[in-house]
């Protein structure tokens with residue numbers, strides 16, 4: 001595979017926020033096996049095509065992983081795009097994303113990195129107002145959307161907007 005033309009997109013968030021379901025809703029494909037077997041760090045990945053690029057979508061469950069911080073810094077360096085997922089029915093999952101946003105700011109070396117904050121499960125009773133997710137995204141200079149992997153609402157928009165932005169940044173900054 002031509003790695004120059006691979007876009008690394010990560011879905012990051014706490015357990016059960018719906019990361020796998022979001023990717024499944026978009027690609028209609030289940031994840032394959034673990035990509036990394038490093039202690040405590042759990043990855044799954046899937047490859048798809050977008051325009052003239054291969055897109056490697058990795059799923060990173062960050063629950064209880066704060067103690068592996070040193071090991072994880074490298075992963076941030078290789079990202080082209082990240083979807084930071086929280087569950088709109090569980091406010092603590094948005095609070096946890098602050099640490100991930102700080103990590104991205106600290107470790108990412110790419111000028112062209114694009115981040116999307118995504119509130120999933122909007123079909124359920126809401127516990128996080130939309131404006132809170134939006135304020136978080138704006139504060140960290142990230143894109144924002146809400147979606148439901150269950151009903152498919154908003155899913156296509158998230159991936160297409162993200163990939164399009166990543167591609168534009170690559171043209172601009174190389």
Ligand code: GDP
Pocket residue numbers: 013014015016017018019020021022061120121122123124147148149150151
């Ligand atoms: P992950 O651990 O972040 O990958 O989360 P999963 O994709 O495994 O989803 C965790 C649970 O939430 C599963 O039972 C899913 O069926 C459910 N789920 C995921 N997305 C949605 C959604 O948009 N709405 C509802 N109601 N449930 C969802």
